[in-house]
Amino acid sequence: MVNSLWFQWKSLKLPWRKSRLAGVDLAGNTFWEYRDDPNASRWRRMLKPDPKIHxxxxxxxxxxHQWLRYVRENPPTVEEQQQDVVRQLQIKQLARLADERWASKPSYLDKPQPQNSIPSVGDGSGSLKSQNLPHSTQNATPSLPESTSESTPPKEANPWAKADRSNPGDSWQPSDWSPNSKR
Known part of the structure; x- marks a missing residue:
């Protein structure tokens, strides 16, 4: 009660005042405007932090910050600051939900799972034409041979091994320089 009365008294725009309270943020910091002696026509803005905070x-x-840098003319109200806190909490909640959705999706970096699907047959559009397949193959799933599914796949040859390692400029050397040489 006493603080709010003191804040109201300090925030009054009286002609003899050299400084006045512009507002208070939710953390307890106070923001002031004061007249600078060399330039008395302009009000300067400053922050006085809460003395309990380092x-x-x-x-x-x-x-x-916008008000301190003269980006906005009027200082923010307490309601505006409270709405900003609510907005930040909503953004954090949405970011958490987005992170959960992202984590639930399989990663492309993980080991690919073996596909148990029948390759498409027919017109090349990727559709399966079941009427062209015999009844026994429609419900069957292809299986990998046991020897290849349990062992590691064979190593492929290094594609860079057969590349030509010689460059055209490998054997080139500059000629000796002599000061008397003519072109």
């Missing part, structure tokens, strides 16, 4: 721990919200 200076390295002071955080200024974007709205108050």
């Amino acid at each position: 200076l390295s721990d002071v955080q200024v919200t974007p709205q108050w």
